Every structure is written in structure tokens, then in C-alpha cells.
Amino acid sequence: MSPEFINTLGVWLEVAVTVMGAMVFALWAGTVVWTINDIRARSWDVLAMILAAVLVILVPFAGLVVYILVRPRETLADTYNRALEEEALLREANVSFFCTGCSRPVRDTWVFCPHCQVQLLQACPACGHAVRPEWTVCAQCGTARGVQPAQQYPQAEAGAEPWDQASDARSASAEQVPGR
Ligand SMILES: [Zn+2]
Numbered sequence: 001m002s003p004e005f006i007n008t009l010g011v012w013l014e015v016a017v018t019v020m021g022a023m024v025f026a027l028w029a030g031t032v033v034w035t036i037n038d039i040r041a042r043s044w045d046v047l048a049m050i051l052a053a054v055l056v057i058l059v060p061f062a063g064l065v066v067y068i069l070v071r072p073r074e075t076l077a078d079t080y081n082r083a084l085e086e087e088a089l090l091r092e093a094n095v096s097f098f099c100t101g102c103s104r105p106v107r108d109t110w111v112f113c114p115h116c117q118v119q120l121l122q123a124c125p126a127c128g129h130a131v132r133p134e135w136t137v138c139a140q141c142g143t144a145r146g147v148q149p150a151q152q153y154p155q156a157e158a159g160a161e162p163w164d165q166a167s168d169a170r171s172a173s174a175e176q177v178p179g180r
């Protein structure tokens with residue numbers, strides 16, 4: 001081998017190593033940028049962002065694998081969408097008032113609270129329809145129930161206005177409601 005050939009080979013090797021090094025560096029920088037973007041989409045936690053960045057910077061490539069294994073499963077957008085979906089499901093499930101015993105949302109057709117066993121509905125003594133304990137008259141037949149209107153049913157009060165007005169009109173003729 002001539003010295004000239006060895007010289008040329010050396011130059012080419014140097015170029016090849018430089019190009020390879022630049023590619024590896026670009027790839028590493030890419031994983032760092034990707035990781036920082038990814039953790040920002042998954043967490044508000046500044047500490048988690050710093051830890052993720054330090055991990056992929058100090059431990060090239062293997063750090064990325066570790067990050068993917070331990071990162072939060074859901075993105076913040078996923079979490080938000082799931083919360084919206086759950087809320088919509090809750091609305092569709094006829095959750096119209098809250099248990100007097102444990103304050104959890106319950107369906108308006110449930111007779112007993114499945115969480116704390118409080119009785120949510122009673123039978124009207126006159127017509128047998130289900131009535132809620134806080135109603136002063138039966139919503140079906142208007143029979144006065146002589147039960148104290150009470151307790152907190154936050155959503156039911158807003159949603160039940162037509163019933164309240166109807167029952168007010170009925171009981172006004174029957175037994176004089178104060179304030180009408
Ligand atoms: Zn309950």
C-alpha cells in the first residue's frame with residue numbers, strides 16, 4: 001500500500017466518523033426535544049419535566065426507553081376528555097338527585113341507595129306510586145303526605161320545579177299553603 005492511499009483512507013474514515021457522530025448527536029437531541037414535549041403534554045409537574053429531561057440528556061437513548069416505561073399513561077388532553085365523558089355518562093344515567101345518607105349521585109328510579117342503604121323512594125299510601133321522602137304531596141295523585149319537606153337535594157330542586165308548582169296549586173286548594 002502506498003502512503004498516499006493510506007492518507008486518503010484516513011481522511012475518508014475521519015469524514016465517516018464525523019458524519020456518524022453528527023447523526024447520533026442529532027438523534028439524541030431529537031429524543032431530548034421529543035421527551036420534553038411529551039412530558040409537557042402529560043404533566044403539569046415541573047419536577048417531573050426536569051427529571052424526564054435530565055434522564056434523556058444524561059442517559060442517551062436508554063433513558064428514553066426508561067422514560068417511555070414510567071411516563072404518565074394519559075396525556076392531559078386524554079384526562080380532560082375522560083372527565084367530560086364521565087360527566088356526560090352521569091347525566092345520561094338519569095342521575096337526578098343525591099342520596100340523603102351519603103350525598104352520592106343516585107338515579108331517580110332507585111328505591112334504596114346502593115352505597116349506604118338509605119331508602120330513597122316510598123310508596124304513596126293512596127295510589128302506590130313512588131314518591132320521594134321530601135315531597136309534601138304525591139306527584140301522581142296529589143295526596144298530602146304530612147312529611148316535613150327537607151334535606152338537601154341540590155339538583156332535584158332545580159329540576160323539579162314543574163312538580164313543585166303543580167303540587168303547590170293542588171295543595172293550595174286542599175290545605176292552604178302559606179305565601180300564596
Ligand atoms: Zn347513600
Ligand SMILES: [Zn+2]
Pocket residue numbers: 124125126127128129138139140141142143
Ligand atoms: Zn299517590
